[in-house]
Amino acid sequence: MKAQRLLYTIDGISTWTGKVAAWLIIGLMTLVCVEVFKRYIINMPTAWIFDASNMLYGTLFMIAGAYTLAQNGHVRGDFLYSSMRPRTQALLDFVLYIVFFLPGIAALVYAGWDYAYDSWRINEHSNVTADGPPVYHFKFMIPLAGALLLLQGFAEIMRAVICLRTGEWPDRLKDVSEIDVVEEQLAQSEYVDEASRKIAIEQAQNIEESARQRGMGGELNR
Numbered sequence: 001m002k003a004q005r006l007l008y009t010i011d012g013i014s015t016w017t018g019k020v021a022a023w024l025i026i027g028l029m030t031l032v033c034v035e036v037f038k039r040y041i042i043n044m045p046t047a048w049i050f051d052a053s054n055m056l057y058g059t060l061f062m063i064a065g066a067y068t069l070a071q072n073g074h075v076r077g078d079f080l081y082s083s084m085r086p087r088t089q090a091l092l093d094f095v096l097y098i099v100f101f102l103p104g105i106a107a108l109v110y111a112g113w114d115y116a117y118d119s120w121r122i123n124e125h126s127n128v129t130a131d132g133p134p135v136y137h138f139k140f141m142i143p144l145a146g147a148l149l150l151l152q153g154f155a156e157i158m159r160a161v162i163c164l165r166t167g168e169w170p171d172r173l174k175d176v177s178e179i180d181v182v183e184e185q186l187a188q189s190e191y192v193d194e195a196s197r198k199i200a201i202e203q204a205q206n207i208e209e210s211a212r213q214r215g216m217g218g219e220l221n222r
Contacts, residue, residue, distance in 0.1 A: 003162060004170055010155040011070045011173035017148055018067020021060050028056040047129040055138040062145035066152040071175055090163035097157050105150045112142030 031053060039045040068074050081089060118124075119136040126132030162170045 003158060007155050007158060007170060008173050010151055014066040014070035014148060014152045014155075015173060015175055018064045018070075021063035021067075024056050024060040028053060028060070031056065047131065048126070048133050051126040051128055051133050051135070055133075055135070059138065059141045062141050063148065065145055066148035069149065069152045069156065070172065072172065086163050086169055087167055090160040090169070094157060094160040094164065097153060097160065101153050102150070102157075105146050105153060109143050109146035109150060112139075112146055116140040116143055 031049065035046055035049045081092070084092070116136065116139040119139045123134065124136050124139075126135050159170050159172070
């Protein structure tokens with residue numbers, strides 16, 4: 001129970017930071033809409049709009065990395081992985097996280113901190129335009145995003161260790177997810193009989209569950 005509570009705590013941190021970063025979409029959308037109006041309606045384009053939009057989107061992209069990992073949402077080819085038993089999946093995850101993930105993300109934090117500190121020390125501004133905005137605050141997102149990923153990575157390693165011991169993936173803190181389009185269409189269709197609809201929905205759910213096997217937790221017997 002203590003291990004599960006710790007996993008939920010780390011998942012909660014990643015989820016919270018991801019949701020906070022998601023609000024940058026509103027700022028980015030507002031920025032682009034205002035610039036389109038200024039540029040094409042009143043012919044007063046803004047010189048630093050490219051820098052600002054890059055910083056907003058880049059911050060969102062980096063900070064949301066830990067959230068995506070917490071929700072098991074990163075893209076991967078799992079046509080072989082999903083057919084493995086949970087302990088085999090856990091062993092593969094454990095090795096890959098130790099050998100590739102931890103060294104790579106630790107290097108990102110280390111190098112990113114030096115990169116951001118040098119930028120702050122010289123009061124770096126963008127050189128895309130003559131009077132570009134400051135970029136040192138944006139560069140500090142690099143070590144921050146790396147630290148969040150590193151924290152979530154430790155949670156994923158813990159999950160792999162627990163699964164190796166128990167044979168079942170521990171639960172993760174779930175957030176909202178997309179509605180299965182096929183399932184929704186079948187449920188609302190007037191041209192499919194009830195028995196066929198139930199079978200098709202069950203098959204769609206099984207496919208979705210298999211694809212998200214590691215993230216949803218629990219052992220799927222094959």
